[in-house]
Amino acid sequence: MTDYNFAYLDEQTKRMIRRAILKGLAIPGYQVPFASREMPMPYGWGTGGVQVSAAVLTPDDTFKVIDQGADDTTNAVSIRRFFQKTAGVAVTEATAAASVIQTRHRIPEEPLTERQILVYQVPIPEPLRFLEPSEVETRNMHALEDYGLMHVKLYEDISRHGHIATAYAYPVRVEGRYVMDPSPIPKFDNPKLNMAAIQLFGAGREQRIYAIPPHTNVVSLDFDDYPFEPTKADHACDLCGASDSYLDELIVDDAGGRMFMCSDTDYCGKRRTNGHTGAQAAPTGEDAA
Amino acid sequence: MYVAVKGGERAIDNAHAWLAEERRGDQGVAELSIAQIREQLALAVNRVMAEGSLYDHDLAALAIKQARGDLIEAIFLIRAYRTTLPRFASSLPIETANMQCDRRVSATFKDVPGGQILGPTFDYTHRLLDFKLAADGEVDTAPHSTPQPASKPHVMSFLNRENLIQPEASQNDVPDDLTRTPLELPASRALRLQALTRGDEGFILGMAYSTQRGYARTHAFVAELRIGQVVVEMDIPELGFVIEIGEIFVTECETVNQFNGSKTEPPQFTRGYGLVFGMTERKAISMALVDRALRWKELGEDDAGAPAQDEEFILYHADNVQATGFLEHIKLPHYVDFQSELELIRKLRREAELGQGAAE
Numbered sequence: 001m002t003d004y005n006f007a008y009l010d011e012q013t014k015r016m017i018r019r020a021i022l023k024g025l026a027i028p029g030y031q032v033p034f035a036s037r038e039m040p041m042p043y044g045w046g047t048g049g050v051q052v053s054a055a056v057l058t059p060d061d062t063f064k065v066i067d068q069g070a071d072d073t074t075n076a077v078s079i080r081r082f083f084q085k086t087a088g089v090a091v092t093e094a095t096a097a098a099s100v101i102q103t104r105h106r107i108p109e110e111p112l113t114e115r116q117i118l119v120y121q122v123p124i125p126e127p128l129r130f131l132e133p134s135e136v137e138t139r140n141m142h143a144l145e146d147y148g149l150m151h152v153k154l155y156e157d158i159s160r161h162g163h164i165a166t167a168y169a170y171p172v173r174v175e176g177r178y179v180m181d182p183s184p185i186p187k188f189d190n191p192k193l194n195m196a197a198i199q200l201f202g203a204g205r206e207q208r209i210y211a212i213p214p215h216t217n218v219v220s221l222d223f224d225d226y227p228f229e230p231t232k233a234d235h236a237c238d239l240c241g242a243s244d245s246y247l248d249e250l251i252v253d254d255a256g257g258r259m260f261m262c263s264d265t266d267y268c269g270k271r272r273t274n275g276h277t278g279a280q281a282a283p284t285g286e287d288a289a
Numbered sequence: 290m291y292v293a294v295k296g297g298e299r300a301i302d303n304a305h306a307w308l309a310e311e312r313r314g315d316q317g318v319a320e321l322s323i324a325q326i327r328e329q330l331a332l333a334v335n336r337v338m339a340e341g342s343l344y345d346h347d348l349a350a351l352a353i354k355q356a357r358g359d360l361i362e363a364i365f366l367i368r369a370y371r372t373t374l375p376r377f378a379s380s381l382p383i384e385t386a387n388m389q390c391d392r393r394v395s396a397t398f399k400d401v402p403g404g405q406i407l408g409p410t411f412d413y414t415h416r417l418l419d420f421k422l423a424a425d426g427e428v429d430t431a432p433h434s435t436p437q438p439a440s441k442p443h444v445m446s447f448l449n450r451e452n453l454i455q456p457e458a459s460q461n462d463v464p465d466d467l468t469r470t471p472l473e474l475p476a477s478r479a480l481r482l483q484a485l486t487r488g489d490e491g492f493i494l495g496m497a498y499s500t501q502r503g504y505a506r507t508h509a510f511v512a513e514l515r516i517g518q519v520v521v522e523m524d525i526p527e528l529g530f531v532i533e534i535g536e537i538f539v540t541e542c543e544t545v546n547q548f549n550g551s552k553t554e555p556p557q558f559t560r561g562y563g564l565v566f567g568m569t570e571r572k573a574i575s576m577a578l579v580d581r582a583l584r585w586k587e588l589g590e591d592d593a594g595a596p597a598q599d600e601e602f603i604l605y606h607a608d609n610v611q612a613t614g615f616l617e618h619i620k621l622p623h624y625v626d627f628q629s630e631l632e633l634i635r636k637l638r639r640e641a642e643l644g645q646g647a648a649e
Contacts, residue, residue: 004373033471038372042365043611044618068625075621077297105625123615134601136474161637167629186629205611207471231632249628263625 007054007087013037017055017209021200024211029174030142031125031208039204046079046104048202049121052209053102056117056200057083062090064098069106069246069263076104095266105168107189109245109267112197114214120183122203125210127171127181147179150221158226167231173219174212182218188230188246193218235260240271241278312357326350335538335567336360340609341367342468342487344537344566361489365610372468379463381531383519385541385564386443389436390517392570395444397510397545403441408516409568444513445543445560454545454558455588474601481583481604485576486565488607494571496597496607497578505582505595509544509561516540516568540565542573546581548588559588579603 005011020034039047057063063083067076071093079102080091092098095108102119112118128138131149141147150171157165164170170187174180182193183201193199199212212218222228236243238259245267247260259280262268272281313320327334327350337349341364349367356362392408395401448454464479467487472480485493500506518538522531542563550556561581563573582597596602606612 010373010375033473035469035471038365038368038468038610040369042617043614044616045614045621047614068622072297073622074297074301077301081298105623123618135605136601162640163633163637165633165637167633168626184623184626186625188629205615231629231636233628233632246625247628248624249631263628 004086006059007057007083007089008040009037009051009054014055017051020209021052021055021211024200024209025198025213027178028212028216029172029178029180029210031203031210033207034209036204036207041078041082043205044123045075046102046121047204048206048209049102049104049119049204050079050082050202051204052119052200052202053083053100054087056119057087057089057100059087059089061099062092062097063087064092064095064101065103066101066106066108066264066266067104068248069108070265072265093266094270095264105184105186106246106263107185107192107195109242109262109264111192112195114196116197118195118197118199120185120199120201122181122183122201122206122208125181125201125203125206125208127169127179142178145177150179154221154223158223164222164226164228170228171221173221175217176219179221180210180212180218186232186246187220187228188232190218190220190228191230233260236278237262237268237271238278238280240268240276240281242268242271242276312355321354323347323350323354326353332568333358333360333363335569336490336572337363337367339566339569339572340364340487340489341371342566343367343371361609361613365613368610376466376469378523380534381522381524383521383537383539385515385519385539386441386446388441388515388517388519388539388541390441390515391568392516393441393513395511395513397512398444398447401444401447401513403439404437441515443543445545448512448545448558452557455548455560457560472604474604476600476604478580478584481600482562482564482576482580484604484607485563485579486572488576488603489609489612490569490572490575492607492609492612493575493579496582496603497575499595500578500582500597505585505593505598507546507548507559507578507581509546509578509581511574511577512543512545514540514542514570514574516570538567540567540569540573542570542577544574544577544581548590559584 017034020032023032024030036048037051039050041047041050063080065071065076065080067073070076083089084091095101095110099115100117100119101108102121104121107118126135126138128141128150131153132138132141141149154164157163166187168186169181169184170190172180172182172190172193182190193212194217196214198214201210220228233247233249235247237245237247239261242262245262245264248263250259250261251257252259327346330353333353334346334349337352337360338344338346341349341352348370349363352363352366353360356366390406392410393403393406395405445454449456464477467480467483518536520533521535521537523534524531544561545558546561548557548559559581561577563576563580565573565576579597582595583600583603585592585598592598
């Protein structure tokens with residue numbers, strides 16, 4: 001495709017986005033305003049992540065896109081195709097083979113390495129938004145490190161429910177300073193935010209970019225007597241038998257029968273290729289179609 | 290045995306093919322041309338140009354055709370195209386006092402220098418379905434007269450002479466471009482006006498209407514509504530002089546609002562301003578009312594806590610491309626998050642049941 005620049009965005013726009021990314025990396029967890037562009041996919045479909053990916057991709061990169069942990073969900077397919085078309089980059093479904101991974105709602109199960117970048121699509125970047133609707137106010141609260149409201153919210157959860165009633169987009173504190181929304185990943189994924197790869201977060205509609213540099217200390221908010229606990233369905237994957245991966249729950253018959261399978265399709269597929277099987281697994285080869 | 294659902298790629302391809310077929314509709318019916326849309330659905334084209342922030346009738350008509358008549362989708366197509374265009378210069382401010390008016394009405398004076406021109410308006414039509422149009426859309430030629438060369442100074446300028454209207458200082462600094470810099474609050478009035486002029490017509494209308502019904506009420510008179518053609522000029526540094534690069538059709542609305550004065554200002558009339566691409570008077574009038582409501586702080590008025598006074602509320606929610614994207618994205622898969630909620634709710638219920646059992 002010659003009508004558009006490499007990876008769609010023009011170089012000036014990419015430069016503007018890269019500056020926001022660098023600022024984000026320099027101030028981990030801080031939301032950097034950037035002049036988000038209108039992309040050819042709707043706001044809410046990952047325009048922030050797409051702009052960040054466009055700004056960091058080079059012709060030598062290998063790109064992977066997941067949505068809900070899977071490479072074959074429709075929007076993951078659509079975004080992958082967009083970059084195949086506009087950047088001509090190699091694509092892969094193998095986590096380890098990718099140099100840039102764009103994700104919505106999950107962190108891959110397989111640990112990422114120093115040579116990888118994980119790009120998150122972010123709907124609402126502001127962790128305090130549902131406690132305080134005004135952006136003017138929340139920016140002040142961050143500047144003053146005024147996170148009392150958040151702790152009160154978590155405390156109220158415990159007093160009402162006996163638990164912190166946040167299951168995804170669970171707030172974290174980055175390097176002891178900024179409270180950050182890790183995007184709507186299940187809290188099961190929160191411990192993985194401490195990783196070797198660069199993590200970049202793009203919120204297109206809200207015009208914000210933020211970042212976590214490699215090996216940054218990211219702590220999920222909790223209390224000493226109510227420590228954070230990552231949770232998942234209390235099952236093993238019915239396809240590959242994994243008991244350490246985040247699971248999707250499927251309704252498989254009219255009687256409401258359930259089965260559980262890995263949300264990370266690459267992780268699950270690789271395990272099955274290596275001979276692991278779960279309770280309802282098909283013989284290898286048959287379900288690879 | 291279970292085989293995971295695959296086929297996202299094929300589903301997308303097939304969906305697109307189906308969409309194309311549906312867009313075309315019955316092939317026994319003649320296809321719409323861009324020229325037909327441009328000429329006969331001109332107000333739809335105008336709205337798409339205004340909210341798409343791109344003045345190009347043919348592209349707007351193409352977008353309407355491609356979007357199957359869904360105007361917000363068409364606006365989105367235009368925005369996504371616009372964002373790829375290079376920005377090579379800024380024009381000079383347009384001079385609306387020199388407008389060649391197709392329509393010009395004042396609600397505040399019976400007659401004004403330059404005269405009132407009713408123009409092609411729906412205002413006094415009786416809204417009776419014209420079944421003749423269903424059979425035969427041809428029309429008789431409307432009576433013509435030669436345009437009056439008389440200048441049409443802004444009605445507002447007459448109030449200005451008496452110091453009855455709050456003066457507007459002219460500024461020469463170039464305002465920020467909403468599409469090139471991230472919105473930060475508080476926003477300048479120029480930035481607010483940019484957001485309003487490309488904001489959703491329905492949203493701006495609703496906000497304006499709310500001020501009329503008493504949420505931050507400032508009764509507005511339409512001092513002047515003018516619709517017509519203005520020239521766009523540009524300073525070319527290499528040439529050293531200003532050249533005309535084209536003409537655009539715009540709607541401008543200036544309102545006069547009552548103002549009782551405040552601690553800082555004596556009683557005088559105040560202004561609201563609306564300027565929108567094309568023939569878009571509902572939008573321009575609405576814009577002027579919302580602009581005025583947003584100016585409460587600079588005029589020293591009280592904060593009535595009304596939505597139309599809340600700059601952050603208006604600016605963050607007026608854009609229909611943003612709003613529709615975020616609203617509709619909830620139909621995308623969310624099963625990972627839903628699963629985590631399921632686990633949580635099951636756990637909380639289990640514990641509640643245990644607690645109840647223990648209590649009994």
